[in-house]
Amino acid sequence: MNLSLSLLHALKAHGARELFGLPGDFVLPFFQQVEQSQVLPLYTLSHEPGVGFAADAAARFQGGGLGVAVVTYGAGALNMVNAVASSYAEKVPMVIISGAPAAHERRNGFLLHHQTRTLDSQLAIFREITCDQVVLNNAETAPAEIARVLRNCQAQSRPVYIELPRDMVAVPCEPVPRLPAPAHDADALQACVQELLARLARARNPVLLVGIEIRRFGVEDKVARLAKLLRVPVATTIMGRGLLAETDAPLLGTYLGVAGDPAITQAVEESDALLMLGVLVSDTNFGVSERKIDMRRGILALDGQVTMGYHVYPDIPLEALLDGLLECAQSLAPQAPEHKTARYPHELKADGAPIEPMDIARAVNDLMASHGRMPIVSDIGDCFFTALDIENTALLAPGYYATMGYGVPAGLGLQASSGERPIILVGDGAFQMTGWELGNCQRYGWDPIVIVFNNCGWEMLRTFQPTARYNDLSDWHFADAAPALGGDGYRAETREQLQQALQKALATRGKFQLIEAMLPRGALSATLARFVDGVRRLQSTTPT
Numbered sequence: 001m002n003l004s005l006s007l008l009h010a011l012k013a014h015g016a017r018e019l020f021g022l023p024g025d026f027v028l029p030f031f032q033q034v035e036q037s038q039v040l041p042l043y044t045l046s047h048e049p050g051v052g053f054a055a056d057a058a059a060r061f062q063g064g065g066l067g068v069a070v071v072t073y074g075a076g077a078l079n080m081v082n083a084v085a086s087s088y089a090e091k092v093p094m095v096i097i098s099g100a101p102a103a104h105e106r107r108n109g110f111l112l113h114h115q116t117r118t119l120d121s122q123l124a125i126f127r128e129i130t131c132d133q134v135v136l137n138n139a140e141t142a143p144a145e146i147a148r149v150l151r152n153c154q155a156q157s158r159p160v161y162i163e164l165p166r167d168m169v170a171v172p173c174e175p176v177p178r179l180p181a182p183a184h185d186a187d188a189l190q191a192c193v194q195e196l197l198a199r200l201a202r203a204r205n206p207v208l209l210v211g212i213e214i215r216r217f218g219v220e221d222k223v224a225r226l227a228k229l230l231r232v233p234v235a236t237t238i239m240g241r242g243l244l245a246e247t248d249a250p251l252l253g254t255y256l257g258v259a260g261d262p263a264i265t266q267a268v269e270e271s272d273a274l275l276m277l278g279v280l281v282s283d284t285n286f287g288v289s290e291r292k293i294d295m296r297r298g299i300l301a302l303d304g305q306v307t308m309g310y311h312v313y314p315d316i317p318l319e320a321l322l323d324g325l326l327e328c329a330q331s332l333a334p335q336a337p338e339h340k341t342a343r344y345p346h347e348l349k350a351d352g353a354p355i356e357p358m359d360i361a362r363a364v365n366d367l368m369a370s371h372g373r374m375p376i377v378s379d380i381g382d383c384f385f386t387a388l389d390i391e392n393t394a395l396l397a398p399g400y401y402a403t404m405g406y407g408v409p410a411g412l413g414l415q416a417s418s419g420e421r422p423i424i425l426v427g428d429g430a431f432q433m434t435g436w437e438l439g440n441c442q443r444y445g446w447d448p449i450v451i452v453f454n455n456c457g458w459e460m461l462r463t464f465q466p467t468a469r470y471n472d473l474s475d476w477h478f479a480d481a482a483p484a485l486g487g488d489g490y491r492a493e494t495r496e497q498l499q500q501a502l503q504k505a506l507a508t509r510g511k512f513q514l515i516e517a518m519l520p521r522g523a524l525s526a527t528l529a530r531f532v533d534g535v536r537r538l539q540s541t542t543p544t
């Protein structure tokens with residue numbers, strides 16, 4: 001076996017289902033090994049940010065798997081930095097494989113093409129946005145090094161970086177061993193479980209708040225079982241939206257502070273034992289809290305440790321904690337909490353009125369009510385806030401790192417990896433960045449339904465600077481471009497046209513369906529409007 005095959009078989013053994021990539025001369029030999037070996041399917045896209053977002057989505061959607069992005073050295077890998085930074089921030093287990101110069105090229109004394117400051121600058125840059133790195137320049141040590149970085153990728157649920165010099169791809173190499181998950185101290189785990197359960201038992205209104213790590217580590221079912229066993233209500237953070245959608249956990253809905261359902265806000269903020277599982281303590285999750293949550297009274301299991309008050313239990317993997325709690329937990333209430341199914345807007349009024357963001361939520365909810373749930377992939381813009389008014393279904397969005405450009409390539413990555421047809425929500429500004437990746441659907445038979453929120457502007461920014469003219473964009477008529485890219489385009493000016501377009505799109509398979517929903521400038525979703533008001537109100541009252 002050669003080094004490429006050892007690497008590919010190891011990726012597959014760790015849960016990778018495919019590779020996303022864009023070739024260049026430093027990585028062509030590895031692409032050749034990929035294509036010839038057929039160990040994993042390879043999908044190429046048109047721009048490295050899209051490659052990164054697609055690999056990110058593949059990892060997020062399958063919970064516990066790996067996304068893989070393969071790029072060339074320099075211009076390719078550095079073009080993907082933002083996507084990898086987003087994966088790091090949002091704890092996505094992604095493997096970046098970059099081709100690199102051969103040993104003899106490093107010694108020839110020339111400045112090499114694609115090189116920036118030094119030949120090791122790229123490695124230095126990726127050290128900042130990955131949890132482990134390796135340069136595979138030694139076939140003897142390669143199996144152990146690959147095993148280490150893949151184990152760390154999954155154990156920490158963060159991206160890792162593998163640099164592959166082009167003269168190493170065909171070198172004989174032993175298979176890569178599978179390392180066990182990092183060990184943890186059973187006694188420390190027991191002590192943590194007992195203290196945590198005692199805190200919950202003493203509480204008057206314990207609440208469970210769940211975040212992205214419960215998907216990343218594939219433990220949603222265990223969390224649902226724990227919530228039912230403890231008989232405590234569950235809410236998700238904004239980043240955790242869509243979690244537990246496939247379970248029967250007593251879900252209250254999504255916690256959005258002043259911008260959300262007051263009952264959920266009150267339950268979370270007034271809880272005297274808020275158990276946060278896999279929750280990033282970020283401004284997007286807690287920035288609009290009505291009342292500042294006293295984290296010292298909370299219990300936070302994140303990044304492999306558990307913090308309760310001033311106690312910190314290090315090296316407690318989330319799944320081990322859940323297993324311990326499931327073994328010892330007793331119900332905390334005489335009966336199960338009232339399972340308030342959150343109400344989402346339905347019954348679009350299909351008339352000649354202009355479209356508002358909430359109409360898109362209604363139209364999608366109506367579609368899912370008749371057709372069944374579909375995964376939603378959202379870009380950043382008002383489309384993300386509108387997504388929060390869509391029924392609780394799988395939602396992929398960089399809600400914390402908040403990079404634009406994610407929606408379309410991530411939707412393609414989801415369909416490539418899972419075979420499920422997504423609905424992609426994207427603003428006109430974000431579509432201008434990566435929407436053109438739709439042109440790759442025809443090669444692979446992908447057929448997402450894409451709804452472009454076309455308000456001809458950077459509307460979210462306008463909410464912060466209403467008078468700025470630079471937020472005005474022109475009308476790009478995206479629907480007209482769809483046939484040239486191999487799909488169908490619909491321009492919807494009214495609610496009736498929106499409903500008709502969605503029905504046609506749903507009925508058409510085998511090519512992407514682009515619905516350009518024309519929104520009046522200044523039309524905001526109610527959720528975004530409440531967020532903006534909330535931020536303004538909190539900023540005006542926060543002592544400087």
Ligand SMILES: Cc1ncc(Cc2csc(CCOP(=O)(O)OP(=O)(O)O)c2C)c(N)n1
Pocket residue numbers: 380381382383402403404405426427428429430431453455457458459460461
């Ligand atoms: C890669 C990147 N560059 C800039 C920005 C900053 C930004 C956040 S929201 C926004 C406007 C989005 O316009 P769009 O038309 O897509 O959506 P909408 O607001 O609903 O009209 C910008 C420019 C971010 N987040 N990411």
Ligand SMILES: [Mg+2]
Pocket residue numbers: 381427428429453454455456457458459
């Ligand atoms: Mg816009």
